[in-house]
Amino acid sequence: EQLFVGDQVLRVVASSEEQIALLRALGEQVELQVDFWRDPTKPGRPADLRVPFSRLQAVKIFLESHGISYSIMIEDVQQLLDEEKRTMMLSRRMER
Amino acid sequence: RANQFNFASYHTLEEIYDWMDTLVADHPNLVSKIQIGESYEKRPLYVLKFSTGGSNRPAVWLDTGIHSREWVTQATGVWTANKLAEDYGHDPTVTSLLDTVDIFFEIVTNPDGYAFTHSSNRLWRKTRSINAGSSCIGVDPNRNWDAGFGDAGSSSNPCSETYHGPYAHSESEVKSIVDFIKSHGNVKALISIHSYSQMLMFPYGYKRTPAPDHEELNELAKKAVSDLAAVYGTKYTYGSIADTIYLAAGTTVDWAYENGVKYSYTFELRDTGRYGFLLPSSQIIPTATETWPALLDILVHVQQHPY
Numbered sequence: 226e227q228l229f230v231g232d233q234v235l236r237v238v239a240s241s242e243e244q245i246a247l248l249r250a251l252g253e254q255v256e257l258q259v260d261f262w263r264d265p266t267k268p269g270r271p272a273d274l275r276v277p278f279s280r281l282q283a284v285k286i287f288l289e290s291h292g293i294s295y296s297i298m299i300e301d302v303q304q305l306l307d308e309e310k311r312t313m314m315l316s317r318r319m320e321r
Numbered sequence: 322r323a324n325q326f327n328f329a330s331y332h333t334l335e336e337i338y339d340w341m342d343t344l345v346a347d348h349p350n351l352v353s354k355i356q357i358g359e360s361y362e363k364r365p366l367y368v369l370k371f372s373t374g375g376s377n378r379p380a381v382w383l384d385t386g387i388h389s390r391e392w393v394t395q396a397t398g399v400w401t402a403n404k405l406a407e408d409y410g411h412d413p414t415v416t417s418l419l420d421t422v423d424i425f426f427e428i429v430t431n432p433d434g435y436a437f438t439h440s441s442n443r444l445w446r447k448t449r450s451i452n453a454g455s456s457c458i459g460v461d462p463n464r465n466w467d468a469g470f471g472d473a474g475s476s477s478n479p480c481s482e483t484y485h486g487p488y489a490h491s492e493s494e495v496k497s498i499v500d501f502i503k504s505h506g507n508v509k510a511l512i513s514i515h516s517y518s519q520m521l522m523f524p525y526g527y528k529r530t531p532a533p534d535h536e537e538l539n540e541l542a543k544k545a546v547s548d549l550a551a552v553y554g555t556k557y558t559y560g561s562i563a564d565t566i567y568l569a570a571g572t573t574v575d576w577a578y579e580n581g582v583k584y585s586y587t588f589e590l591r592d593t594g595r596y597g598f599l600l601p602s603s604q605i606i607p608t609a610t611e612t613w614p615a616l617l618d619i620l621v622h623v624q625q626h627p628y
Contacts, residue, residue: 226440226441226442227441227442227443227444229443229444234597236595255478255480260444260482261482262517262597262598263517263518263597264566264567266565266566266567273597275444298595298597299595299596299597299599302444302599305596305599306443306599308601309331309443309599309601309602312330312331312601312602313330313331313332313602316327316329316330316331316602317330319327
């Protein structure tokens, strides 16, 4: 099972077409393993990126160095996944 | 019996497939289950057929879950199929609709991916087919259709989430739908449901040229998102795929439109919070509930505007 401990989802808001192009280029850097949950589309519209824990620093440096604003949408993906599993287990027990 | 199912929870593929049988058993004169093919890993591709009789009636195709990690869509599919069955004979709009139109509903369009999200990787999006010459698995089934195949917004890299595949309709999950819709010959609408950007979109995605029916599709989308918002205030944007997001080639709705299905739409359901694909199960029923009037707007429009 693939775990996502420490992975974060960053909500990024590009302010220009140039920044959108930079975000797309970021997605093409295979070694950064960025997974776009919501793709960059237009300036002002949010894009969401899941970033593995081991690549977080590099991605945040990239965003900051290009002046691209972001916030942390999901602090730890695995925590939410664990919560989802707990909910499903509970639901199954209730059904039985 | 179908109502003993917990619609407010996420379910495995097996649970959903079992529930389909229950729905069919509960509504034998309305709902049947047909198999339109097999997935790459040989799982059955099931479609629920809602029909009150007649041969080759005008039909609507609905699908949810072509991107397997978008769990709220499969869950919305289950709720919606149940709603159609329960409302027939009670709600005049649904009754009139199903007295004249057949509905084909594929709730788990990418079963291999969906099973994989439960067993190994909750965030898996693509199919599970092996790509020759690459260690990366899977094709994006919403870039695999023969409509601008391989162009902008899709990737030729098998490791990409938007990998378009080796050729159009290479994925059996896609080809099975293509074959079914073509052989049916009377599908008048297609609605493909995704999550989580809160949008209602229509062709084209692979080019910026407005579709010949742009004005009508746009007006109907406007009404649908307005009626959706009236339920809980959830705001949707709408428009052509190319205008609303970006150029995206090889998508389901473009293929449908170019193959004569005039009313081709794709929904992007909720996240009204900050959960993305990990939308809490407590939001399943609100999501499905608010989507229902928008879906019904499109279905009724199709019924009332034969072509």
